[in-house]
Amino acid sequence: MEKDKSHTHSFLHSIVKHFKFGSPKERNNEADVHQMAAQEQKIFAYETLTAATKNFSAIHKLGEGGFGPVYKGKLNDGREIAVKKLSHTSNQGKKEFMNEAKLLARVQHRNVVNLVGYCVYGTEKLLVYEYVAHESLDKLLFKSEKREELDWKRRVGIITGVAKGLLYLHEDSHNCIIHRDIKASNILLDEKWTPKIADFGMARLFPEDQTQVNTRVAGTNGYMAPEYVMHGNLSVKADVFSYGVLVLELITGQRNSSFNLDVDAQNLLDWAYKMFKKGKSLELVDSALASRMVAEEVAMCVRLGLLCTQGDPQLRPTMRRVVAMLSRKQGNMQEPTRPGIPGSRYRRPPRRHSALSSTLGTSGSDSSNNDNTTVTTSATGTSSATAETDPKGKRPMREA
Ligand SMILES: Nc1ncnc2c1ncn2[C@@H]1O[C@H](COP(=O)(O)OP(=O)(O)OP(=O)(O)O)[C@@H](O)[C@H]1O
Numbered sequence: 001m002e003k004d005k006s007h008t009h010s011f012l013h014s015i016v017k018h019f020k021f022g023s024p025k026e027r028n029n030e031a032d033v034h035q036m037a038a039q040e041q042k043i044f045a046y047e048t049l050t051a052a053t054k055n056f057s058a059i060h061k062l063g064e065g066g067f068g069p070v071y072k073g074k075l076n077d078g079r080e081i082a083v084k085k086l087s088h089t090s091n092q093g094k095k096e097f098m099n100e101a102k103l104l105a106r107v108q109h110r111n112v113v114n115l116v117g118y119c120v121y122g123t124e125k126l127l128v129y130e131y132v133a134h135e136s137l138d139k140l141l142f143k144s145e146k147r148e149e150l151d152w153k154r155r156v157g158i159i160t161g162v163a164k165g166l167l168y169l170h171e172d173s174h175n176c177i178i179h180r181d182i183k184a185s186n187i188l189l190d191e192k193w194t195p196k197i198a199d200f201g202m203a204r205l206f207p208e209d210q211t212q213v214n215t216r217v218a219g220t221n222g223y224m225a226p227e228y229v230m231h232g233n234l235s236v237k238a239d240v241f242s243y244g245v246l247v248l249e250l251i252t253g254q255r256n257s258s259f260n261l262d263v264d265a266q267n268l269l270d271w272a273y274k275m276f277k278k279g280k281s282l283e284l285v286d287s288a289l290a291s292r293m294v295a296e297e298v299a300m301c302v303r304l305g306l307l308c309t310q311g312d313p314q315l316r317p318t319m320r321r322v323v324a325m326l327s328r329k330q331g332n333m334q335e336p337t338r339p340g341i342p343g344s345r346y347r348r349p350p351r352r353h354s355a356l357s358s359t360l361g362t363s364g365s366d367s368s369n370n371d372n373t374t375v376t377t378s379a380t381g382t383s384s385a386t387a388e389t390d391p392k393g394k395r396p397m398r399e400a
Contacts, residue, residue: 042105043098044128046121049073049083056085067202072131080131081116085124086205094120097205101127104201107173111165113188113198127205129198133191136198138184142255147286152293154193155250159301160326161195162187166243167319169200170236178203178234182242183223184249203234222257222267226340227313237313240322241340244308248272251301253286269309269339276302276336300325303333311340 052073053060060071068087074080101118108114119126137158140146150158162182169177179186180203188196225241227233245256248268254261256268265271275284281302285293304325310316315337317325325333 042102042115042117044117044119044126046119046124046126048075049119049126049128051076052081053083056083065199067199067206079116082113082129082131084127084129086126094125097125100201100204103175104177104204107169107177107200109165109168109173110194111161111196112168112200113196115201132188132196132198134189134193136185137187137189137195138255140189141184141249141253147253147288150250150288152289152297155289156297156301157193158187158189158195159247159250159304160323162197162243162246163319163322163326165195165197166239167323169197170239170319176236177201178236179239179242180228180234181223182239182246183221184246184255187246222255222259225313226311233313235313236318237316240308240316240319241313243319243322244305244316244339245269247301247305247308248284251286251298251305252284253288267341269306269341272302273306273336273339276306300333303336306336306339307334309339310337312337 050056052075053071056069056071060073062070062072062082064070065084068085071083071085072080073083098118098120101115105115105117113132114130115127116130117128119128134140140150166179166182169179177200179197179200181199182197186198188198190196223242223245225238227235228238228241245268248254249256252268252272254268259265259268259271261271263271265274272281272284275281281299282293282295284302285298304322308316308322
């Protein structure tokens with residue numbers, strides 16, 4: 001009888017257990033749901049962030065960019081974070097900021113610096129990012145003592161990782177996110193040299209022409225696509241152009257904005273194009289790479305960088321195509337036409353000629369056809385049509 005009782009008890013227990021907690025698999029699912037719900041807690045209390053950064057102390061300050069200072073912090077659960085205190089220059093209201101930040105916090109990719117959450121406290125707006133341990137790419141690439149650590153394999157890893165991150169932002173996240181400011185200082189590297197794109201979504205948080213920050217963003221910095229600098233046409237192809245500059249910088253170790261090699265070329269893109277045309281792509285390679293580069297990969301990456309920086313945005317590949325080209329490591333890549341010069345008017349060759357020039361390898365960019373019908377998806381709804389240039393090379397700001 002006693003035995004029966006215990007039998008019945010354990011039988012009932014197992015049924016209750018099953019219904020209450022489910023099978024081990026279901027229990028895991030349940031844990032996932034809880035975890036997901038917890039992760040949805042993207043809003044941080046200001047006190048949590050002051051505690052994490054020891055009251056935004058100077059020792060915790062990582063640096064200061066155009067959007068405001070950044071502090072390192074540690075949450076109670078042990079997670080390391082980087083808190084960006086946005087300067088009070090954005091006119092964006094609290095509600096709009098919260099909406100945008102909520103959307104951006106759902107953007108998660110291994111090649112993007114993930115936004116963990118955000119906080120609004122009085123007039124303060126803060127963004128909370130995952131902390132990325134290593135330095136930013138510009139510090140490594142353009143500081144000669146450290147450059148050698150970036151061997152060819154790591155550089156290819158960065159070229160590929162950034163391409164995947166950008167593809168995700170452009171096509172695979174719920175909204176098309178145009179970064180607008182791809183440059184070496186916005187690529188952070190983790191301890192495994194995985195590149196992570198920082199500062200994505202600033203085009204949404206700081207809509208065009210509402211802040212002083214945009215004057216900085218819109219300024220020529222060696223990465224800006226000519227059609228964006230000149231006409232304010234912001235499309236995914238502007239990011240592709242900046243990506244192409246980055247690729248050529250990684251190959252050569254030369255910063256485009258301060259290019260001063262004693263060669264017959266106006267800038268890095270011009271030099272790369274001339275060398276490519278002479279069949280001397282390998283001579284572009286950073287001397288710090290010595291003999292450890294893989295010739296076919298270098299040739300492919302030079303061609304890729306040039307395809308991405310073509311003057312005509314329509315001729316530039318999409319990031320999806322870039323990722324495909326990188327994964328095949330060869331294939332029938334097109335012949336690049338002349339690169340665009342940031343701040344210059346690009347000229348689109350007639351369609352037929354363009355196709356022909358692609359196959360024949362002649363540059364069509366000198367064509368005088370100026371049928372400026374580039375399809376641009378403006379992340380901010382901005383499309384200034386002014387074509388005047390500012391002597392400082394800044395894109396003219398639209399009249400309010
Ligand atoms: N998620 C992060 N993890 C670790 N360090 C970070 C993170 N985000 C930013 N930093 C560091 O904080 C400093 C300031 O970064 P921020 O992105 O604001 O400006 P920047 O890249 O220096 O300039 P800009 O505003 O022109 O992009 C940089 O040194 C950067 O490396």
